[in-house]
Amino acid sequence: MKKISMLFIFCIGLLFLPLSIKAASFSVSASSYNVPVGSTVTVYVKGSDLTGRVDVSSSNNSIFSGGGYKWIENDTVSFxxxxKTAGSVTITVAPAKGTANSSGQIVNLSSKTIILKSYIPRALSSDNYLSSLSVDGVELVPSFDKDTTGYIVDLEPGTTSINVDATKANKYASVSGTGKISVKEGSNEINVVVTAENGAKKTYTITAVVKEYAPINVTLGNRDFTVVRKKEELIKPEYYNDTTIKIGEDYVPGFYNERTGYYLIGLKDVTGSVELYSYNATKKTYSSYTSLEFNKMNLIILEVDESKLPKGFEKDSITLNKKVITCYKNYELGITLIYGKSIITGEENFYAYENTDLTIQKFNNDAYDKLNEKIQLYSYMIVGLGSLILLILICLIISKIVKKVKLKNKKSEIEKTMNIDINKIKKEAKKDKNLEKLKKQQEKELKKAEKEKKKLEAKIEKQNKKRDKKQKNKEKDDNMFYL
Structure with a gap:
């Protein structure tokens, strides 16, 4: 009983021991199982928890030669x-004796086999013909023949794509250049290439001719245009949507802006230059379209009736972005206005243009009118003040003239009262003037004579002094003689 209990406890204990049992194995595969004669095939042996040598052999080396042995250590080896010739062989993979798992335990594994077949390849086909060639909805000219490699198809105006279908004559050949093909107005060359199994190529060429629409001629002023009928020739402006516009019985591509209500079409001049014009479907008229962007504001430039111009402005023109546009200038105030419609809001207004920084600002006509009223009021005040000053000056001048006349009249009255002969008085005055002149001359002569007299007296006195001195010297000499 005690032995049974001990055995039971031992068995229970084994349940709680960590068990690690590894099963060594390997697998065999090939890169191809059906191989043409002259080609090489690779056989792979993949070991799992296996270490040792593996031998690989062919059952018939005259059909498949190769193989050998290699060391495998939990990895993959190839052979x-x-x-050599057509046939079938068995490839045998056998682990050698002494092969073990990763724990070093010797394992005995059975060999494994795979079947390889070889065949003599056929000659590659050189057939690069088509058995059929077609374009949906139109006929080839000439009719299809496998030996004819050039064809023409005529397509209606406005055709942008066609569907090309082709069938190869040999199943081993390949075909390119079929399916949906884009075309444009004029001649389009489409190449359908057939490549034979051996690589030889043959090209079938379809020339697809898209007819042009009948031209829509337009004359504006002295310039001749044609309406652009190809969408790819037009550049869509910002804030406009693509649309189709009917002109007569024809439809042409164009653009439409819901805010402004503008329809735009392209007109091409004789030089091939394309410009957008506004088209009025009701009036069937074309008008020049100029759109400019100022500080993130897109504006359609318009002309306005001169009767609607603010006071003081005159029609003129300026060049912006190499375009001559109509403007309105007040030369006295140095203001330039542009009339236009906002593409975003559709509102029409005058805009003040600043050429120094190329910006515009909505023109406030009410404020301008008030400013004009003030300027006019100031002008009236200045004119009134000037008139008043002029009137005062005139009054002063008249007063002075009147005063002078009165004085003259009074003088005349006095002269009449005294009965004085004015001419006589003038003669007497002249005579007195002559007498005065004579008197002055006499006084001058008298002064001159007086001066001469004084000079003579001085000379006489000098001579007298000299004589007296001489006399005294003589008397002195006489006295000395008597002594």
């Missing part, structure tokens, strides 16, 4: 076999 090459070459197909």
């Amino acid at each position: 090459k076999f070459t197909a």
Whole structure:
């Protein structure tokens, strides 16, 4: 009983021991199982928890030769076999004796086999013909023949794509250049290429001619235009949507802006230059379209009746972005206005243009009118003040003239009262003037004579002094003689 209990406890204990049992194995595969004669095939041996040598052999080396042995250590090894002749062989993979798992335990594994077949390849086909060639909805000219490689198809105006279908004559050949093909107005060359199995190529060429629409001629002023009928020739402006516009019985591509209500079409001049014009479907008229962007504001430039111009402005023109546009200038105030419609809001207004920084600002006509009223009021005040000053000056001048006349009249009255002969008085005055002149001359002569007299007296006195001195010297000499 005690032995049974001990055995039971031992068995229970084994349940709680960590068990690690590894099963060694391997697998065999090939890069191809059906190999043409002359080609090489690779046989792979993949070991799992396996270490040792593996031998690989062919059951018939005259059909597949190769193989050998390699050491495998929990990895994959490969062996090459070459197909010599057509046939079938068995490739055997056998682990050698002494092969073990990763724990070093010797394992006995059975060999594994795979079947390889070899065949003599056929000659590659050189057939690069088509058995059929067509374009949906139109006929080829000439009719299809496998030996004819050039065809023409005529397409209606406005055609942008066609569907090309082709069938190869040989199943091993390949075909390119079929399916949906884009075309444009004029001649389009489409190449359908057939490549044979051996690589030889043959090209079938379809020339697809898209007819042009009948031209829509337009004359504006002295310039001749044609309406652009190809969408790819037009550049869509910002804030406009693509649309189709009917002109007569024809439809042409164009653009439409819901805010402004503008329809735009392209007109091409004789030089090939394309410009957008506004088209009025009701009036069937074309008008020049100029759109400019100022500080993130897109504006359609318009002309306005001169009767609607603010006071003081005159029609003129300026060049912006190499375009001559109509403007309105007040030369006295140095203001330039542009009339236009906002593409975003559709509102029409005058805009003040600043050429120094190329910006515009909505023109406030009410404020301008008030400013004009003030300027006019100031002008009236200045004119009134000037008139008042002029009137005062005139009054002063008249007063002075009147005063002078009165004085003259009074003088005349006095002269009449005294009965004085004015001419006589003038003669007497002249005579007195002559007498005065004579008197002055006499006084001058008298002064001159007086001066001469004084000079003579001085000379006489000097001579007298000299004589007296001489006399005294003589008397002195006489006295000395008597002594």
